[in-house]
Amino acid sequence: MVKYRMEKEDGQEPATYTVVENETMHVMRSGLSKNKANALMRHLNFGGGFDGCTPEFFLQERATAS
Numbered sequence: 001m002v003k004y005r006m007e008k009e010d011g012q013e014p015a016t017y018t019v020v021e022n023e024t025m026h027v028m029r030s031g032l033s034k035n036k037a038n039a040l041m042r043h044l045n046f047g048g049g050f051d052g053c054t055p056e057f058f059l060q061e062r063a064t065a066s
Contacts, residue, residue, distance in 0.1 A: 003052035004028065004044040006037045019044070023052045026059055 003023065009016045009030065017037035018030040021044075028049075029040060043049075050058070 002045055004041050004049070006034075006041045021052060021054055024054065026054055026056070028054065028059065 003021065005020050005022055007018045007020055009018055015034065016031050017034055019028040019032070019037050019040050020026070021028060028044065029037070032040065
């Protein structure tokens with residue numbers, strides 16, 4: 001099961017992306033290029049994170065995806 005996803009940010013030129021944790025809706029990183037967001041998402045989905053339950057103190061900023 002995929003625990004992280006990549007979302008395109010609305011209204012940004014050039015396009016930027018956000019990586020979101022599916023279970024908690026925590027924003028892992030935002031403002032990334034498509035390649036960097038995809039690399040981070042793949043890293044996290046292949047075990048490079050907290051297995052879908054990242055504690056809030058570890059986040060870049062306290063934000064949740066809508």
